Amino acid sequence: MSATMLLEEKHLSPFQALESKIVTKKAEAGIIGLGYVGLPLAVELGAAGFHVTGIDTDQRKAESLTQGKSYVKDVASDRVAALNAAGLFKATTDFSAIRYLDTISVCVPTPLRKTKDPDMSYIVAAFEEIARYVHPGMLIILESTTYPGTTSELLLPMLSESGLKVGEDFFLCFSPERVDPGNAVHVTRNIPKVIGGVTPKCTELGARFYSQAVDRVVPVSSTGVAEMVKLLENTFRMINIGLVNELAIMCDRMGFNVWEVIDAAATKPFGFMPFYPGPGLGGHCIPIDPYYLSWKSRQAGIEARFIELAGYINGGMPHFVVDKVQDSLNAKEKPVKGSRIHVLGVAYKRDIDDLRESPALDVIHLLSQKGGMVTYSDPYVPELDFEDGRKMRSEDPISALSRSDCGVIVTDHSCFDYAAILAAAPLIVDTRNAMKGMHSDKIVRL
Numbered sequence: 255m256s257a258t259m260l261l262e263e264k265h266l267s268p269f270q271a272l273e274s275k276i277v278t279k280k281a282e283a284g285i286i287g288l289g290y291v292g293l294p295l296a297v298e299l300g301a302a303g304f305h306v307t308g309i310d311t312d313q314r315k316a317e318s319l320t321q322g323k324s325y326v327k328d329v330a331s332d333r334v335a336a337l338n339a340a341g342l343f344k345a346t347t348d349f350s351a352i353r354y355l356d357t358i359s360v361c362v363p364t365p366l367r368k369t370k371d372p373d374m375s376y377i378v379a380a381f382e383e384i385a386r387y388v389h390p391g392m393l394i395i396l397e398s399t400t401y402p403g404t405t406s407e408l409l410l411p412m413l414s415e416s417g418l419k420v421g422e423d424f425f426l427c428f429s430p431e432r433v434d435p436g437n438a439v440h441v442t443r444n445i446p447k448v449i450g451g452v453t454p455k456c457t458e459l460g461a462r463f464y465s466q467a468v469d470r471v472v473p474v475s476s477t478g479v480a481e482m483v484k485l486l487e488n489t490f491r492m493i494n495i496g497l498v499n500e501l502a503i504m505c506d507r508m509g510f511n512v513w514e515v516i517d518a519a520a521t522k523p524f525g526f527m528p529f530y531p532g533p534g535l536g537g538h539c540i541p542i543d544p545y546y547l548s549w550k551s552r553q554a555g556i557e558a559r560f561i562e563l564a565g566y567i568n569g570g571m572p573h574f575v576v577d578k579v580q581d582s583l584n585a586k587e588k589p590v591k592g593s594r595i596h597v598l599g600v601a602y603k604r605d606i607d608d609l610r611e612s613p614a615l616d617v618i619h620l621l622s623q624k625g626g627m628v629t630y631s632d633p634y635v636p637e638l639d640f641e642d643g644r645k646m647r648s649e650d651p652i653s654a655l656s657r658s659d660c661g662v663i664v665t666d667h668s669c670f671d672y673a674a675i676l677a678a679a680p681l682i683v684d685t686r687n688a689m690k691g692m693h694s695d696k697i698v699r700l
């Protein structure tokens with residue numbers, strides 16, 4: 255019996271029918287995009303008792319999950335296997351599965367083009383598939399970070415072409431993902447979930463759905479507000495990181511220890527939040543999302559100067575680190591050219607394996623350009639493949655440092671033995687204050 259016939263038979267409106275399915279957990283839930291956002295969400299919905307269909311274009315992902323194997327560090331394989339066994343989760347590459355779904359959460363990438371303009375291709379491709387199968391009583395929620403207006407201006411018309419009416423037949427919301435990869439304390443279930451719908455009924459259904467699987471749902475008045483919330487969160491981080499990076503350059507020039515300054519400022523019990531300088535801004539969100547906001551604000555005739563300036567400062571940090579290495583070697587009458595330089599940590603932040611936008615790649619590139627003989631250690635990243643075909647393999651840090659002229663701590667993984675590193679290295683540039691409290695002439699701090 256089709257969804258429409260069922261509705262007519264019971265004389266339920268699409269809203270009522272879907273609401274009933276949600277509260278009884280009978281709704282067939284779908285996730286498009288099974289990455290570091292989609293897979294944790296799929297597992298939480300499954301754990302809440304929904305039948306979840308995960309859809310991804312990557313056959314390897316679908317096969318791995320079907321075998322009960324997770325490729326996302328924050329999702330244990332045994333959780334996937336248990337949901338498979340209970341018939342609460344299945345993964346596929348077949349988008350026609352959307353036909354049988356009542357809810358769909360879209361968790362696809364939103365990168366930037368080379369021009370720093372939004373790349374909407376992943377979102378559009380997902381919604382083209384949804385538009386083919388959208389039916390009465392369907393809830394669609396976009397989770398991917400994007401510019402304000404995306405849901406209502408770009409995606410709603412795509413779905414309305416079906417002739418179905420938003421807020422009556424189908425329900426459309428935006429709910430920003432807030433995943434912090436590697437964070438074992440704040441996880442999908444306990445991170446408050448903001449959600450805004452195209453209409454109040456959309457918001458109501460979206461909030462009702464997510465409240466089955468997360469501890470706290472925060473409804474807002476529209477999809478645009480929800481889109482702006484996420485951009486504020488990530489732009490806030492990017493700009494404050496830019497501020498402390500600029501402070502690090504000032505302190506370097508004035509002879510202050512920036513880490514001491516920040517730690518002392520952080521004793522202020524109100525009105526201050528510490529951020530820390532580093533080798534640059536990595537990840538798939540913080541260096542990228544603010545440009546979705548600046549792009550949209552330019553359309554509104556407003557120049558987002560803070561974002562542009564912070565981007566410039568953060569983007570300059572790999573050069574600042576390489577200058578520190580060059581100056582430190584120079585002080586030992588060693589040119590970068592021909593020196594053996596060992597990089598410690600290449601992931602974009604500690605204790606994860608993700609390389610996206612990692613500043614370590616820029617540091618390695620710049621040092622190599624100057625003729626440095628660069629090696630690296632990162633237990634989370636066994637090898638590096640560069641676009642020019644070069645390959646590097648992670649080496650044992652202690653033996654590599656003992657043969658090096660200089661070490662550079664770029665990513666401060668917790669598993670590194672910093673005392674042993676200090677003992678082995680003739681010189682160590684520490685861009686993360688990983689050697690806080692350790693004293694030696696060999697340490698050069700950012």
Ligand code: SAJ
Nearest residue numbers: 432433434435495529530531532535536537539540602603
């Ligand atoms: N970084 C600094 N100094 C800091 C904090 C971070 O240089 O004080 C660097 C990190 O080393 C990293 C980059 O910034 O290269 C991004 O770090 P991040 O801690 O913001 O981590 P992400 O991008 O993995 O996750 C962030 C989330 N993290 C936190 O809020 C702590 C959150 O902002 C978003 O939920 C997430 O991006 C997202 O998906 O938008």
